[in-house]
Amino acid sequence: MAREENLPSSSLKLYETQFFGFTPQTCMLRIFSAFQDSLYDILLVVEKVCVRQLSKGDSGGPDEEALRVQARECNRKLQQFLEERFKQLFERMEALLLNKCFTVPQNVLLPEDQPHKNYPQDLQEGLKMESTLADLHKAYQAEVCAKQALEAELEEQKEVQKQLEGILTWIQELQAAWSKEGNGNFQESFRFVMESVNKLQKVTKKVLISSKNSK
Structure with a gap:
Protein backbone atom coordinates (compact mmCIF):
# COMPACT_ATOMS: atom_id res chain seq x y z
CA MET A 1 0.00 0.00 0.00
CA ALA A 2 1.40 3.39 -0.99
CA ARG A 3 2.33 5.86 1.74
CA GLU A 4 -0.35 8.50 2.38
CA GLU A 5 0.78 12.05 3.16
CA ASN A 6 -0.79 14.95 5.09
CA LEU A 7 -3.39 12.87 6.90
CA PRO A 8 -5.11 14.33 9.99
CA SER A 9 -4.34 12.91 13.44
CA SER A 10 -7.82 11.38 13.54
CA SER A 11 -7.16 9.30 10.43
CA LEU A 12 -7.16 5.53 10.46
CA LYS A 13 -3.35 5.43 10.15
CA LEU A 14 -3.52 2.76 7.48
CA TYR A 15 0.22 2.77 6.83
CA GLU A 16 0.94 2.34 10.55
CA THR A 17 -1.55 -0.51 10.66
CA GLN A 18 0.26 -2.21 7.80
CA PHE A 19 3.64 -1.56 9.43
CA PHE A 20 2.84 -2.70 12.99
CA GLY A 21 0.36 -5.40 12.06
CA PHE A 22 -2.45 -3.95 14.17
CA THR A 23 -4.61 -0.83 14.26
CA PRO A 24 -3.24 1.77 16.73
CA GLN A 25 -6.74 2.92 17.63
CA THR A 26 -7.77 -0.66 18.38
CA CYS A 27 -4.74 -1.08 20.62
CA MET A 28 -5.65 2.04 22.60
CA LEU A 29 -9.24 0.88 22.91
CA ARG A 30 -8.10 -2.44 24.33
CA ILE A 31 -5.91 -0.65 26.87
CA PHE A 32 -8.88 1.43 27.98
CA SER A 33 -11.11 -1.65 28.21
CA ALA A 34 -8.47 -3.53 30.21
CA PHE A 35 -8.25 -0.64 32.68
CA GLN A 36 -12.02 -0.58 33.10
CA ASP A 37 -12.13 -4.33 33.74
CA SER A 38 -9.28 -4.13 36.26
CA LEU A 39 -10.87 -1.17 38.03
CA TYR A 40 -14.18 -3.00 38.29
CA ASP A 41 -12.52 -6.11 39.77
CA ILE A 42 -10.49 -4.08 42.28
CA LEU A 43 -13.50 -2.08 43.45
CA LEU A 44 -15.46 -5.28 44.05
CA VAL A 45 -12.68 -6.56 46.29
CA VAL A 46 -12.52 -3.21 48.11
CA GLU A 47 -16.28 -3.28 48.63
CA LYS A 48 -16.16 -6.74 50.20
CA VAL A 49 -13.24 -5.81 52.46
CA CYS A 50 -14.94 -2.63 53.65
CA VAL A 51 -18.18 -4.45 54.46
CA ARG A 52 -16.33 -7.17 56.35
CA GLN A 53 -14.25 -4.72 58.38
CA LEU A 54 -17.14 -2.40 59.23
CA SER A 55 -19.54 -5.20 60.15
CA LYS A 56 -17.03 -6.44 62.77
CA GLY A 57 -17.67 -10.07 61.99
CA ASP A 58 -21.47 -9.83 62.38
CA SER A 59 -22.25 -11.68 59.17
CA GLY A 60 -25.82 -12.09 58.01
CA GLY A 61 -27.23 -9.37 60.25
CA PRO A 62 -29.30 -6.36 59.16
CA ASP A 63 -26.37 -4.05 59.81
CA GLU A 64 -24.23 -5.95 57.34
CA GLU A 65 -26.90 -5.74 54.64
CA ALA A 66 -27.22 -1.99 55.17
CA LEU A 67 -23.44 -1.65 55.03
CA ARG A 68 -23.36 -3.68 51.82
CA VAL A 69 -25.94 -1.39 50.17
CA GLN A 70 -24.11 1.71 51.33
CA ALA A 71 -20.75 0.31 50.22
CA ARG A 72 -22.15 -0.57 46.80
CA GLU A 73 -23.46 2.97 46.35
CA CYS A 74 -20.13 4.47 47.42
CA ASN A 75 -18.35 2.00 45.16
CA ARG A 76 -20.47 3.09 42.19
CA LYS A 77 -19.74 6.77 42.80
CA LEU A 78 -16.02 6.06 43.20
CA GLN A 79 -15.98 4.04 39.98
CA GLN A 80 -17.73 6.83 38.09
CA PHE A 81 -15.29 9.41 39.48
CA LEU A 82 -12.22 7.34 38.59
CA GLU A 83 -13.50 6.55 35.08
CA GLU A 84 -14.12 10.22 34.33
CA ARG A 85 -10.64 11.18 35.52
CA PHE A 86 -8.98 8.33 33.67
CA LYS A 87 -10.89 9.19 30.51
CA GLN A 88 -9.39 12.67 30.56
CA LEU A 89 -5.91 11.27 31.12
CA PHE A 90 -6.46 8.58 28.52
CA GLU A 91 -7.30 11.12 25.81
CA ARG A 92 -3.99 12.86 26.43
CA MET A 93 -2.14 9.56 26.57
CA GLU A 94 -3.82 8.36 23.38
CA ALA A 95 -2.82 11.49 21.46
CA LEU A 96 0.76 11.15 22.73
CA LEU A 97 1.08 7.45 21.87
CA LEU A 98 -0.54 7.75 18.45
CA ASN A 99 1.62 10.70 17.43
CA LYS A 100 4.90 9.66 19.08
CA CYS A 101 4.90 5.87 19.38
CA PHE A 102 2.42 4.37 16.93
CA THR A 103 3.59 6.39 13.96
CA VAL A 104 5.95 5.57 11.11
CA PRO A 105 8.61 8.16 10.17
CA GLN A 106 8.55 9.53 6.66
CA ASN A 107 11.88 7.89 5.82
CA VAL A 108 10.65 4.39 6.73
CA LEU A 109 9.17 2.22 4.00
CA LEU A 110 7.72 -1.24 4.07
CA PRO A 111 9.59 -3.87 2.03
CA GLU A 112 6.77 -4.08 -0.51
CA ASP A 113 6.93 -0.30 -1.04
CA GLN A 114 10.69 -0.19 -1.52
CA PRO A 115 10.55 -0.97 -5.28
CA HIS A 116 8.26 2.04 -5.74
CA LYS A 117 11.00 4.24 -4.36
CA ASN A 118 13.84 2.60 -6.28
CA TYR A 119 11.98 2.39 -9.58
CA PRO A 120 9.35 5.15 -9.67
CA GLN A 121 9.26 5.04 -13.48
CA ASP A 122 8.08 1.42 -13.33
CA LEU A 123 5.21 2.49 -11.11
CA GLN A 124 4.21 5.24 -13.53
CA GLU A 125 4.42 2.86 -16.47
CA GLY A 126 2.34 0.32 -14.59
CA LEU A 127 -0.32 2.91 -13.83
CA LYS A 128 -0.31 4.04 -17.45
CA MET A 129 -0.65 0.43 -18.61
CA GLU A 130 -3.56 -0.12 -16.24
CA SER A 131 -5.26 2.98 -17.64
CA THR A 132 -4.69 1.76 -21.20
CA LEU A 133 -6.06 -1.68 -20.38
CA ALA A 134 -9.13 -0.09 -18.81
CA ASP A 135 -9.72 1.98 -21.97
CA LEU A 136 -9.30 -1.09 -24.17
CA HIS A 137 -11.73 -3.03 -22.01
CA ASN A 185 -55.23 -10.04 -66.86
CA PHE A 186 -54.27 -10.84 -63.29
CA GLN A 187 -52.99 -7.39 -62.32
CA GLU A 188 -56.13 -5.62 -63.49
CA SER A 189 -58.34 -8.18 -61.82
CA PHE A 190 -56.32 -8.00 -58.61
CA ARG A 191 -56.61 -4.20 -58.59
CA PHE A 192 -60.36 -4.49 -59.10
CA VAL A 193 -60.62 -6.99 -56.23
CA MET A 194 -58.67 -4.69 -53.88
CA GLU A 195 -60.92 -1.74 -54.77
CA SER A 196 -63.96 -3.89 -54.08
CA VAL A 197 -62.51 -4.95 -50.73
CA ASN A 198 -61.89 -1.31 -49.76
CA LYS A 199 -65.44 -0.36 -50.72
CA LEU A 200 -66.78 -3.31 -48.75
CA GLN A 201 -64.78 -2.24 -45.69
CA LYS A 202 -66.18 1.30 -45.91
CA VAL A 203 -69.74 0.03 -46.23
CA THR A 204 -69.24 -2.35 -43.31
CA LYS A 205 -67.89 0.51 -41.20
CA LYS A 206 -70.91 2.70 -42.00
CA VAL A 207 -73.30 -0.14 -41.13
CA LEU A 208 -71.58 -0.66 -37.78
CA ILE A 209 -71.76 3.08 -37.00
CA SER A 210 -75.45 3.22 -37.92
CA SER A 211 -76.14 0.15 -35.80
CA LYS A 212 -74.46 1.76 -32.77
CA ASN A 213 -76.36 5.02 -33.24
CA SER A 214 -79.70 3.22 -33.48
CA LYS A 215 -79.06 1.56 -30.13
Missing part, protein backbone atom coordinates in the same frame (compact mmCIF):
# COMPACT_ATOMS: atom_id res chain seq x y z
CA LYS A 138 -14.32 -0.26 -22.34
CA ALA A 139 -13.82 -0.16 -26.12
CA TYR A 140 -14.18 -3.94 -26.31
CA GLN A 141 -17.40 -3.83 -24.30
CA ALA A 142 -18.75 -1.13 -26.63
CA GLU A 143 -17.91 -3.25 -29.68
CA VAL A 144 -19.59 -6.29 -28.15
CA CYS A 145 -22.75 -4.28 -27.47
CA ALA A 146 -22.73 -2.89 -31.02
CA LYS A 147 -22.26 -6.38 -32.45
CA GLN A 148 -25.17 -7.71 -30.41
CA ALA A 149 -27.37 -4.84 -31.62
CA LEU A 150 -26.41 -5.52 -35.25
CA GLU A 151 -27.11 -9.23 -34.86
CA ALA A 152 -30.54 -8.48 -33.39
CA GLU A 153 -31.31 -6.10 -36.26
CA LEU A 154 -30.11 -8.70 -38.79
CA GLU A 155 -32.43 -11.30 -37.28
CA GLU A 156 -35.34 -8.87 -37.60
CA GLN A 157 -34.45 -8.21 -41.24
CA LYS A 158 -34.29 -11.95 -41.92
CA GLU A 159 -37.75 -12.38 -40.43
CA VAL A 160 -39.15 -9.53 -42.53
CA GLN A 161 -37.47 -10.96 -45.64
CA LYS A 162 -39.01 -14.33 -44.89
CA GLN A 163 -42.47 -12.80 -44.60
CA LEU A 164 -42.02 -10.86 -47.85
CA GLU A 165 -40.90 -13.99 -49.67
CA GLY A 166 -43.98 -15.78 -48.37
CA ILE A 167 -46.25 -13.00 -49.65
CA LEU A 168 -44.49 -13.01 -53.02
CA THR A 169 -44.88 -16.78 -53.30
CA TRP A 170 -48.56 -16.50 -52.46
CA ILE A 171 -49.07 -13.82 -55.14
CA GLN A 172 -47.24 -15.91 -57.72
CA GLU A 173 -49.36 -18.95 -56.91
CA LEU A 174 -52.51 -16.86 -57.05
CA GLN A 175 -51.46 -15.37 -60.39
CA ALA A 176 -50.75 -18.83 -61.82
CA ALA A 177 -54.12 -20.14 -60.67
CA TRP A 178 -55.87 -17.05 -62.07
CA SER A 179 -54.22 -17.47 -65.47
CA LYS A 180 -54.98 -21.18 -65.51
CA GLU A 181 -58.68 -20.49 -65.06
CA GLY A 182 -58.60 -18.01 -67.96
CA ASN A 183 -59.82 -15.02 -65.96
CA GLY A 184 -57.95 -12.42 -68.00
